[in-house]
Amino acid sequence: MLSPETLCVQAGWKPGKGEPRVLPVYQSTTFKYDTSEQMARLFDLEDEGYFYTRLQNPTCDAVAAKITALEGGVAGMLTSSGQAANFYAVFNICQAGDHLVSSSCIYGGTYNLFAVTMKKLGISVTFVDPDASEDEIAAAFRPETKALFGETISNPTLEVLDIEKFARVAHRHGVPLIVDNTFPTPINCRPFEWGADIVTHSTTKYMDGHAVSLGGAIVDSGRFPWTEHADKFPGLCTPDESYHGLTYTEAFGEKAYIAKANAQLMRDLGSAQSPQNAFLLNLGLETLHLRMPRHCANALAVAEYLSRHDQVAWVNYSDLPGDRYHALAQKYLPNGSCGVVTFGLRGGREASLRFIDSLRLAAIVTHVADARTCVLHPASHTHRQMTDEQLLQAGVRPDLIRFSVGIENADDIIADIEQALKPQIP
Numbered sequence: 001m002l003s004p005e006t007l008c009v010q011a012g013w014k015p016g017k018g019e020p021r022v023l024p025v026y027q028s029t030t031f032k033y034d035t036s037e038q039m040a041r042l043f044d045l046e047d048e049g050y051f052y053t054r055l056q057n058p059t060c061d062a063v064a065a066k067i068t069a070l071e072g073g074v075a076g077m078l079t080s081s082g083q084a085a086n087f088y089a090v091f092n093i094c095q096a097g098d099h100l101v102s103s104s105c106i107y108g109g110t111y112n113l114f115a116v117t118m119k120k121l122g123i124s125v126t127f128v129d130p131d132a133s134e135d136e137i138a139a140a141f142r143p144e145t146k147a148l149f150g151e152t153i154s155n156p157t158l159e160v161l162d163i164e165k166f167a168r169v170a171h172r173h174g175v176p177l178i179v180d181n182t183f184p185t186p187i188n189c190r191p192f193e194w195g196a197d198i199v200t201h202s203t204t205k206y207m208d209g210h211a212v213s214l215g216g217a218i219v220d221s222g223r224f225p226w227t228e229h230a231d232k233f234p235g236l237c238t239p240d241e242s243y244h245g246l247t248y249t250e251a252f253g254e255k256a257y258i259a260k261a262n263a264q265l266m267r268d269l270g271s272a273q274s275p276q277n278a279f280l281l282n283l284g285l286e287t288l289h290l291r292m293p294r295h296c297a298n299a300l301a302v303a304e305y306l307s308r309h310d311q312v313a314w315v316n317y318s319d320l321p322g323d324r325y326h327a328l329a330q331k332y333l334p335n336g337s338c339g340v341v342t343f344g345l346r347g348g349r350e351a352s353l354r355f356i357d358s359l360r361l362a363a364i365v366t367h368v369a370d371a372r373t374c375v376l377h378p379a380s381h382t383h384r385q386m387t388d389e390q391l392l393q394a395g396v397r398p399d400l401i402r403f404s405v406g407i408e409n410a411d412d413i414i415a416d417i418e419q420a421l422k423p424q425i426p
Ligand SMILES: *Cc1c(COP(=O)(O)O)cnc(C)c1O
Pocket: 081, 082, 083, 084, 107, 109, 110, 151, 155, 180, 182, 183, 201, 202, 203, 204, 205, 214, 215, 216
């Protein structure tokens, strides 16, 4: 078993004799064959090989293999965005009439996907407080529930998920636990080690790390026993008419889940990552193990500074000893959590806005988790449509500042915060 640092640099692309040392961009939509029989076998999923980039591409596959190795899974795939990854991860095992249980502390885009768009497809969702007891979470399950969903560290509220608790509830009900592991990345947490079955990512964030390419990924641990719950998962355990009656669990074993997501969802919905984006993502992954500790060290310094500042009303950062998630973070994220810190000012919403406008180094952008320090006020930006009451329900306080600490010098970042807080002293 190679260590994560080595996997970041070396996993995925395995060149043969005389092949490029560096993963090339296979900027080709299509791939050549010598006989029509060879091509036909690919369409029947009887042979492995490339034929059309919507379904598979060598650049994308090498990068998916690297992320799969980092998470410790058996199979993985890239998608065009994190949104597509979470949609495919759920839709691969849910259809009209089915039900999903999800933590209420999740990314706003995922919340809308589940609460609004999936509902239109006939898939209903019950949101649960991730800090509720096992019995309270279990009470949300129904006979038609097909999955439990949560985020390792929620964006933007920074709740740390008790993955083992969630996995126990999911498995008691014969369904997989799907965990969005975007914020910690596999450098800081590998949810499979705690019982999660499927992991998703917005690779747009730390994995790319440079804010240059949108992308997503799904990784399967290969451990969920689909066939033991065959009645719940007919899509995986009974013949697929669109592939000549092939049954994914029989044909692909522990890789059935990803095989189906590729063969059906990518074929029919087409949210494929471009090879160019996958190439850029791979460059980001090569330094992920160097960047994450730096993000965490800088974020801790910022969080400590903020928690001592008399204009700061509250700070959330699970690496701070007093944080309400410190104990869970020590268990699941012993090497650090992520670079995102949230806080509010004593002056409330107005003071938060004045502060953000006064920053010079930290830029106001709709992004998070990249090399450059950036900032956002969810109540005015990503969550703008919500009333103060709805904001509080989503755990987003109206004064919440989402501060994404980059990999610059921590003293410079803190000096910027200091000068932005100064004009507010009456
Ligand atoms: C950004 C984000 C997403 C959505 O990813 P996109 O790449 O923007 O589509 C999903 N989950 C989390 C936790 C995120 O931060």
